[in-house]
Amino acid sequence: MFEFLRQPGFFGTHATMGADLSQLMATLFTGLFIIGWLQAKQHRGHHHHWLMLGGMVTMVGFFTAYYLFRQLGVLAFEGKEGFGGSQALYDYVFIPVLTIHIILVIIGLVMAVYMIVLGFRSQQFLSGARVLSVARLQTSWKKVSLIFAALLAVVMLLFGARVMSAGFSMRKLEVYIGFLTLVAIVFAVEMGIQRIWPDGGQRHRALGRFTMIVYCILFLTGTFTYAMLYILYPGKIG
Structure with a gap:
């Protein structure tokens, strides 16, 4: 599997198969989440629930399995030898964007798991429609x-x-x-945030917007690092 991911990619750049696969899946998941967010804005509860649930579970599963073979994919620390640009560009542009992206990856995974759990806990059914409840939703330390x-x-x-x-x-x-x-x-996130938004429905809406922003920035920073590594300044990789 590792050797397969190291083969030339399918986008026609200097990227490996693994990097192209990672970029393709990131694009797909971001698109799905944007559609899911629009469904929530339109109060299409059932569609939003199943699309976001399926998308987030698949995303977490894919990138967890992917990490076992190639670690951070396009963001692997192979960049030190794979980046063909100047040292200044590497130090002051590529590395800062890469660092932001890695931090957002961690935040994104945490929020994916949290939003799945919160979505189930804060939902209710009214006349057959899936809606967010308007009620206090808190968990004890015990x-x-x-x-x-x-x-x-x-x-x-x-x-x-x-x-x-x-x-x-x-x-x-x-x-x-x-x-x-x-x-x-x-x-830990749950225990802290539930003090700010004790209402489950309000919490889900606020954190949903935050998570959507994180995923959009995550996609942009990932695409930026992909372009720098494999299109603009390719090095020894690929």
């Missing part, structure tokens, strides 16, 4: 601790089983730790 402890136990069992069957792998350990870290961050 409940959060119990859920996290249960997830921790399951993850430890799964990791132990993998070690017994296939041996220890640092990359696999990183994935399990990354999953637990993501869950912990999501819980």
Whole structure:
């Protein structure tokens, strides 16, 4: 799989197959989320729910699996040898944009998981229509601790089983730790934000707008780094 991702890409640039696949999927997911956001504005609850749920679950699954093979795809730190522009351009343009993008990737993954959970918790059905509830929606630390402890136990069992069957792998350990870290961050976000927006429906709308902005900027910064690495200033990669 790794060798396949290192082959020349299908966009006709200097990019690898992995970089082109990452860019294509980023474009697809961004387009789906924009459509989902417009559906929410039009109060098409059912359509919005299923499109955003399917899109976010697929996005998290794709980029998590992709990370195992090529780590950050177009954003891999191969840029140090793959960037063909000047050192000043690399230091003061490429690296700052890359850093912003990586931070937004982390925020985007956290918000994807959080918005999926919040969407289920804040919805209700009125006359067969799916709408956001207007009610106080809060979680206690006790409940959060119990859920996290249960997830921790399951993850430890799964990791132990993998070690017994296939041996220890640092990359696999990183994935399990990354999953637990993501869950912990999501819980921390929930406990903090619920104080600002105790109303579940209001919280979902406000954070939905924020998440949409994050994904749009994420797409722009990703496209910018792709263009710099593989179109404008290609180096040794591809």
